[in-house]
Amino acid sequence: MLKAKFSPPRMKSVAVAFMAVWLAVFSAAGAVNAAGTAGGEWVDNPLGLEVSSAILIDADSGQVVYEVNADEPRPPASMTKLMTEYIVLEEISKKALTWDEIITVSQEAASTPPDGSQIYLAAGDQHSVKDLYIAMAVGSANDATIALASQIGGSEAGFIDKMNETAKELGLTTAHFTSATGLLDTTIISARDMAKLAQTILAKHPEFLEYSNLQKYKFRERDKQPMINWNWMLGANKDVKNFKQFAYEGVDGMKTGYISKAGYTFTGTVKRGDTRYISVVMNTRSKEARFGETAKLYNYAFNTFEKKSVIAPKTVVETLEKTKIKKGVQKTVPIVTESDVTFTVKKNVEPKIEMTGHELMSDSELVAPIKAGQKVGTVTYTYTDDEGKKIDKTVNLIASEDVKKGGWFRLFFRGIGHFFSGLFDGIVNLF
Known part of the structure; x- marks a missing residue:
């Protein structure tokens, strides 16, 4: 019987090589999980968010509550x-479009690449602006998006020019748009600018939430199934079997996104009581993770912070009770704040908030008649948090009552008085 001969040194080298390969594969897998996704590396942060970029702001004031690498321009995917x-909302407000207006689907829109979400439009189809808008807002339909873009800009390229012009007008300094849909990874914007855009939408067009909060929508009567909102985090989903684990009380918008270079992204908003936050997370691990990371932000905010009002609207500011005007029945006008001064501060910590500056318009700029509500200056308050970071809030000071223009007789004698007063002061200054 033949006995097989083994070479111990050779077997040892094979075993070592096998172990090396196994460890390399295991380590590589671990490194991917630790470092990020195909959309880029994650950034270390105190909350342990697995994101490349994120931000949370107060929707009313824009005050930043939490941020991670918020100024890096990144592909936003369908958040675009x-x-x-x-x-579209701006065009409607300008009467350039109406919700009921019928749009004939362009060949460009019908030729939208099949990858990604769509509602399967054909060239020549006719649908209302409202239906196409909901398809875009709820189903993230790329073809519906391009149909609207073509209608407004003449083509997607023409609309992209308008997107970049609008970004410049809004001060979105990191934004560069190359598509209306976000399918191209050459479109970039920072988390901070995305939050600023979201804040502008909610401030100027609160009706946006009527559409972003829809759980589902049947686009055509013949459609077998309705579109389902990609935002699984909607508070309204609390009783929906497939989504209730993601539902978060108060969430009513805004937009999800995904392409490989961006990773999974989400711009969200949540309101509880009189507090509304806007969040952005970029490059999360999965569809589900973008909602989980957002929930961490919301939990942190609601558990840690509260709103603190220093000044209510129409309040008299000490030392700034009135300002001079010219040619009025009165020589001065009483003034108040136009709006409130409110900061988001940590709970159970006495905030350090103080008036740090003011500016009143000169009496040569304030000439009667003066109307109640007319701007006469500004006042600035500064909140210093427990880490020493300073946050300023500036509000307008306005006239609290009307002041009529004085009659010629009154102004004539007032002028004489000023003349002799100045003359007397001049003579006194000679001695």
């Missing part, structure tokens, strides 16, 4: 559609 949605 927030700019498209904003421009």
